[in-house]
Amino acid sequence: MKTDVETVSSLQDAVLQAAAHLYVWALKDIPQDLRDALADAAERETSVPGQRVLQTILRNVQVAEEERNLVCQDTGIAVYYCRVGEHFPLHPARIYQALYDGTERATVEHPLRSNTVHTLTRENTGQNVGYRVPIVHWDFVPGWDGLDVKCVPKGSGSESMSFLKMCTPADGVAGIKRFVLDSIVGAGGKPCPPGIVGVGIGGSADYAMHLAKEAIARPVATRNPDPLVAQLEEELTGLLNETGIGPMGLGGDVTVLHCHVEHADTHMTLNPVAVNYQCWAARRATAHVSPDGSVDYDREA
């Protein structure tokens, strides 16, 4: 029989291996919902440069598969979303260490370009890991013994197009919509459109941006369970596609694949709105880890 120490160590190793696999998998093989959304965009696009861009994108996804290569060279900053069950037998401190080590292992073994630098000196800090990198978001689930890890490698071109505005209550919903429109027109071709526009509303300044990032990590075209928020998603998707920014900002009908919105309740005098862009290569991959260390990989989550 295994001792507790052995169990912890083998479970930590399972999470490490899952993280290493997820990081590379996400970079190479984009999810089916995204492929469908890109194919649909190519059906709808009528501009000549826009059509050229979308056909190149579809060809690229195919070539990445055939050549077993990365879809995009920007291996991003590693971001993980963890849902930890109350009874999962590995402490989050060790889960974090496993994600750190797994990111490093994938970077060395593949090898992947390392992007992580010290913010002030700009010196590279190693193998896509560093101080507070990877970035890990936590959610805890009562009465459950599993762990879900979603890896979202985030490229800098789209992450640079992040915007926050503390609207006033008097700005209302119209103010929220206007800020989203202004942000996406201002971003133009820089974040590699057509992608997913993540919008976070409510909470506080930091939490609104957190929600916007959570929104881009959802499967494309999923709708918020709150009907009011889902209606806002539909409306914003339509409005954004009327701006004419088009694929890679060269002009056209498809500026965004979809707009996703996440919300939180807020202070009576606050109306925060955050925008976080996800490029067309909206990479993500998920693993479900059981308490015995077995791992199921999931393309749909």
Place this chain on the structure above:
Amino acid sequence: MEHRLTFPTTEEAIRELCAGDSVLVDGHIVGIRDRTQIRIFDQGVEPPMDLRGAFLLHTAPNVRKVGEGRYEKLCIGTTTSARMVRFTEPLGRDYGVRAICGKGGLPDEAIVPMRRYGMVYFAIVGGAAALETTQIEEIEEVFWEELMPECLWKFRVKDFGPLTVAIDSHGSSLYHDVQESARKKLEALYERL
């Protein structure tokens, strides 16, 4: 219109291109990025490579070292160009560069130098690195390895593209036109919010 061009090239060939045209590129292209250009222009270090007639690609490639100064391609894609717009004028004026290729476009301040010196901006599809890598035949030379991956790279390419001429040497920019039209549309959209 569709074109095929071999680089390095001439001002005459560049002046043939108009915004919206599609181009496939053969020959030699040069990989360059933020730190490479900061070294040339802010630190005053002469590039160890002739850039006359050159095609510059905004890139920081994923590579594997296979020997002294020799690298094998793993995944080569293109970065956002707008950060590097201030280098457009000296690249044309001092070094005779003919084409800058990247993703996301250059702001309007690139329009005048491109017209004056006979340069173009080619829009590539950002993120389409798997395809781009197959169009790069070989990494022929690497300078300034200490800036890895933002070195000065010389690639041999075949059928590189399709690229879109997004800013031409006659004063046209698709980015300018798209922004202008989007700003007008926004005024109408605000009415419906």
